[in-house]
Amino acid sequence: MPLSSADLPSSTPRYALVDALRGCAMVWMTLFHFCFDLAHFGLWAQNFRIDPVWTMQRTAIVSLFLFCAGLSQSIAVQQGQSWTRFRWRWLQIAGGALLVSLASYAMFPQSFIYFGVLHGMAVMLCVVRWSAGWGRWLWWVGSAALCLPPLAAYAFANGAEALAPWFNAPALNWLGWVSRKPFTQDYVPVFPWLGVMWWGMAAGQWLLFNKPDWLQRPLPGLLKGPAVLGRWSLSYYLLHQPVLMGGLMAFLWLAKR
Structure with missing residues (x-):
């Protein structure tokens, strides 16, 4: 999932609060997927x-993940993470997206994931990293990104109906400018979610410049476990559903015996 502080050089400080936030999102995600x-x-x-x-829980979980990804990118840029290291992490995320598909x-052959959270992150991380120097403009472009899908839906319903089939098709629905949600198990298009990651980058830059001590405060005991979990977010994300579903399948098999 989001770039974690474990991806930074060992000489740089770790911001445990970001790991803890990511870890809390992972625990929430696990409970959500278990119910699913x-x-x-x-x-x-x-x-x-x-x-x-x-649906509201899913929105909150994805938002927290992507906001943490933006925070992590602000830290990576501030601590001088090289493009080579960024590319290596990006390849891991893109490879994870392929495995998920x-x-x-x-x-689910009829509703498989072709542009889920990892696919979206692979695209959005590149955009956010490239735009890291935009400073406070990140707040404004993030707000614009959040507004684009409802504006597109309004346009499709008021004079631009002929364009809707083009943007609803798989070739373009990864943008998020759709009039109906595609039939897929996970769908995290670039818009509006890029706006959340841009806000995470903007918030991280503001904190690092104005309130760096907020990110470096010792964690309460309740958050130390999630902080450890948050350092291994990509591996955990790829493994948790096979373990959950495999466990339930084994339970059902034993119950029938």
Whole structure:
């Protein structure tokens, strides 16, 4: 998932608060996916596509992940992370995205993940890293990115209907300018989510310049566990669903014996 402080040179300080925030998002994500898996296997009747209880949680979890990714990028830039090191981490994320697509195709061939959170991050990290020097303008472009999808939906409903099929198709729906959500298990388009990552970068730059002590304060005991987990976010993200689903499948198999 987001670039973690473990990706920085060992001589640079680790900001445990960012790791803890990321770790908390991972714990929340795990609980969310466990509930999703219960519904998928018919053990709990829930509608994760339209029920606000679940759709709002998903939005909050993805937002926290991407905001942390922006924070991490601000730290990486401030501490002089090289483009070579950035490219290596980017290849890991892009490779993880490919694995997610292949695994989801095996499980859900009709609704496999072709532009989920890792796919979106692979694109957005490049944009955010390239625009790191924009300073306070990051707040404004982030706000604009958040506004673009509803503006596109309004345009499609008021005079630009002919364009909607083009942007709803897989070739362009990764942009997020759609009039209907595509049928896929995970969908994190560039817009509006790039705005969240831009805000994370802007917030990180502001904190590092004005309040660096906020990021360096000792963590309360309750957050120390999530901070450790947050250092291994990509590996955890790739492994947690196979473990959860495999455990539930084993449980169902044993229950039938």
